[in-house]
Amino acid sequence: xxxxxxxxxxxxxxxxxxxxxxxxxxxxxxxxxxxxxxxxxxxxxxxxxxxxxxxxxxxxxxxxxxxxxxxxxxxxxxxxxxxxxxxxxxxxxxxxxxxxxxxxxxxxxxxxxxxxxxxxxxxxxxxxxxxxxxxxxxxxxx
Amino acid sequence: xxxxxxxxxxxxxxxxxxxxxxxxxxxxxxxxxxxxxxxxxxxxxxxxxxxxxxxxxxxxxxxxxxxxxxxxxxxxxxxxxxxxxxxxxxxxxxxxxxxxxxxxxxxxxxxxxxxxxxxxxxxxxxxxxxxxxxxxxxxxxx
Amino acid sequence: xxxxxxxxxxxxxxxxxxxxxxxxxxxxxxxxxxxxxxxxxxxxxxxxxxxxxxxxxxxxxxxxxxxxxxxxxxxxxxxxxxxxxxxxxxxxxxxxxxxxxxxxxxxxxxxxxxxxxxxxxxxxxxxxxxxxxxxxxxxxxx
Amino acid sequence: xxxxxxxxxxxxxxxxxxxxxxxxxxxxxxxxxxxxxxxxxxxxxxxxxxxxxxxxxxxxxxxxxxxxxxxxxxxxxxxxxxxxxxxxxxxxxxxxxxxxxxxxxxxxxxxxxxxxxxxxxxxxxxxxxxxxxxxxxxxxxx
Numbered sequence: 209x210x211x212x213x214x215x216x217x218x219x220x221x222x223x224x225x226x227x228x229x230x231x232x233x234x235x236x237x238x239x240x241x242x243x244x245x246x247x248x249x250x251x252x253x254x255x256x257x258x259x260x261x262x263x264x265x266x267x268x269x270x271x272x273x274x275x276x277x278x279x280x281x282x283x284x285x286x287x288x289x290x291x292x293x294x295x296x297x298x299x300x301x302x303x304x305x306x307x308x309x310x311x312x313x314x315x316x317x318x319x320x321x322x323x324x325x326x327x328x329x330x331x332x333x334x335x336x337x338x339x340x341x342x343x344x345x346x347x348x349x350x
Numbered sequence: 351x352x353x354x355x356x357x358x359x360x361x362x363x364x365x366x367x368x369x370x371x372x373x374x375x376x377x378x379x380x381x382x383x384x385x386x387x388x389x390x391x392x393x394x395x396x397x398x399x400x401x402x403x404x405x406x407x408x409x410x411x412x413x414x415x416x417x418x419x420x421x422x423x424x425x426x427x428x429x430x431x432x433x434x435x436x437x438x439x440x441x442x443x444x445x446x447x448x449x450x451x452x453x454x455x456x457x458x459x460x461x462x463x464x465x466x467x468x469x470x471x472x473x474x475x476x477x478x479x480x481x482x483x484x485x486x487x488x489x490x491x492x
Numbered sequence: 493x494x495x496x497x498x499x500x501x502x503x504x505x506x507x508x509x510x511x512x513x514x515x516x517x518x519x520x521x522x523x524x525x526x527x528x529x530x531x532x533x534x535x536x537x538x539x540x541x542x543x544x545x546x547x548x549x550x551x552x553x554x555x556x557x558x559x560x561x562x563x564x565x566x567x568x569x570x571x572x573x574x575x576x577x578x579x580x581x582x583x584x585x586x587x588x589x590x591x592x593x594x595x596x597x598x599x600x601x602x603x604x605x606x607x608x609x610x611x612x613x614x615x616x617x618x619x620x621x622x623x624x625x626x627x628x629x630x631x632x633x634x
Numbered sequence: 635x636x637x638x639x640x641x642x643x644x645x646x647x648x649x650x651x652x653x654x655x656x657x658x659x660x661x662x663x664x665x666x667x668x669x670x671x672x673x674x675x676x677x678x679x680x681x682x683x684x685x686x687x688x689x690x691x692x693x694x695x696x697x698x699x700x701x702x703x704x705x706x707x708x709x710x711x712x713x714x715x716x717x718x719x720x721x722x723x724x725x726x727x728x729x730x731x732x733x734x735x736x737x738x739x740x741x742x743x744x745x746x747x748x749x750x751x752x753x754x755x756x757x758x759x760x761x762x763x764x765x766x767x768x769x770x771x772x773x774x775x776x
Contacts, residue, residue: 212667212674213664213665213666213667214667214668214677238639239639239640239642240643242638242639248638248641248683249698250644250680250683253679253683254674255676258674261668261669261675271670271705273557273558273606273705274557274606274704275705276418276462276700276701276702278438278464278699278700280446282697296420296457299422302557302608320418320462322557322606324586354525355523355524355525355526356523356534356535360534380497381497381500382497383496383498384497384498384545385496385545385549390498390538391545392502393498393538395537395538395561396532396537400532403527407527413528413566414563415562415699415700415728416561416562416700417537417560417563418558418561419558419561421557443750444699446700464699464748466727466728562722562723564723580704580741580744581744583707588744599722602723604746
């Protein structure tokens with residue numbers, strides 16, 4: 209799997225790709241920093257967005273509609289950062305993904321994004337969103 | 351744990367509560383419907399938001415800053431709906447939660463919300479966000 | 493214009509409705525409060541979401557995909573609250589709205605929401621999103 | 635006003651900067667494209683995020699907490715794109731901004747972002763969020 213031009217320009221590489229999931233990774237370079245000297249919010253987003261785009265387009269052509277990025281901690285120059293996208297919902301016309309941005313074992317940011325699926329019917333999805341809670345072993349009290 | 355006035359008015363009950371997590375549930379009543387005859391987006395959000403508020407305030411006083419709600423499928427009148435909140439990040443001043451809204455084994459909606467923690471230092475958190483990916487058994491390709 | 497069942501249950505009324513815009517208002521009642529004694533985040537969201545639903549469905553049938561709610565200040569019991577929805581983008585298959593939640597001359601919350609338009613072609617939109625900046629008189633420096 | 639390293643790497647320039655507002659602009663280059671041959675979502679976000687960061691830090695040091703990006707239409711290679719940030723709320727500890735991404739007179743994307751203000755008290759804000767609706771001349775029906 210070849211990265212797109214923007215991913216290439218940022219030195220990002222595809223580590224994993226399957227229908228509805230993707231892992232993209234890279235190193236925070238000097239040219240990726242903000243005024244605080246840490247990874248620019250736009251760089252971390254571009255990393256997450258790339259994993260999101262790959263995961264969703266692996267289901268058929270899709271375009272981003274709306275994305276959210278929550279920032280938890282800074283990533284420093286030289287750090288390895290990895291974005292792990294998974295599908296949380298797949299409908300005929302839309303799909304939603306979550307992407308964890310991780311560095312040195314810590315959750316740096318969390319991305320949630322929804323796409324419009326251009327193909328629609330032509331690419332019937334497998335796995336409709338199953339609540340993760342079903343597998344979480346939560347004991348619910350009465 | 352007693353529901354707050356709005357939860358009580360909507361017939362919502364607390365099923366589980368622990369620091370950073372909560373489960374709130376209820377039944378979609380006739381008075382909770384929208385023009386399409388399914389659960390109003392505001393009702394489903396109120397359900398998720400209640401679990402979010404309980405989970406976050408169980409860490410000390412906190413107020414909501416910014417929330418996202420992704421809708422995946424309708425919930426019908428009479429359906430049991432459940433919101434399951436878990437903490438994805440806990441910092442000194444802010445914290446972020448995800449809430450799955452589930453009905454009849456399906457993921458109906460996904461909520462992501464961030465709070466400002468009024469107490470700050472006074473309520474040092476445990477468990478800083480750990481990437482779920484660490485436990486996901488993903489095999490990353492080179 | 494008649495409110496839907498959930499709006500009616502919350503005492504919300506439609507104050508204005510036109511293609512792509514709506515105003516919905518109500519009073520924060522005792523049954524709409526949270527644990528802090530101010531308007532529940534879910535109540536304020538339901539208010540905004542109702543204006544969003546009316547504004548978007550006035551373009552033809554549409555369902556909510558993804559919404560964001562930013563909370564700025566509390567609304568107290570007895571306060572009049574008003575949600576004003578306007579269209580920021582209208583495409584063939586999706587549309588995006590912003591809703592300001594106002595009380596006593598203050599911006600209490602800001603809602604941004606995107607719908608999927610079920611009718612699609614059947615309801616060709618008027619006014620495609622025009623940047624508000626065009627009218628803002630900003631002087632850009634070189 | 636000097637761009638930060640990431641802005642510089644993307645060829646972005648600061649066109650306007652004042653407390654709570656900023657305009658950042660650039661050209662969509664070949665290295666900013668996605669697989670569809672249009673501006674990468676991460677590039678457009680980085681543009682908006684840069685305006686957001688400048689506008690918010692012009693109030694005192696601040697870090698991004700949570701951002702939303704809504705995509706409306708593609709931007710093509712060679713197009714001039716401009717991000718215009720304005721403040722919609724300023725509180726002691728947090729502030730929220732909206733950024734319109736415009737190209738060739740069209741609204742390409744809309745960004746909404748919230749920061750945590752590190753300085754807090756030290757940088758008392760001016761202009762608390764005033765509803766734009768107050769100036770909109772909407773006639774509300776009874």
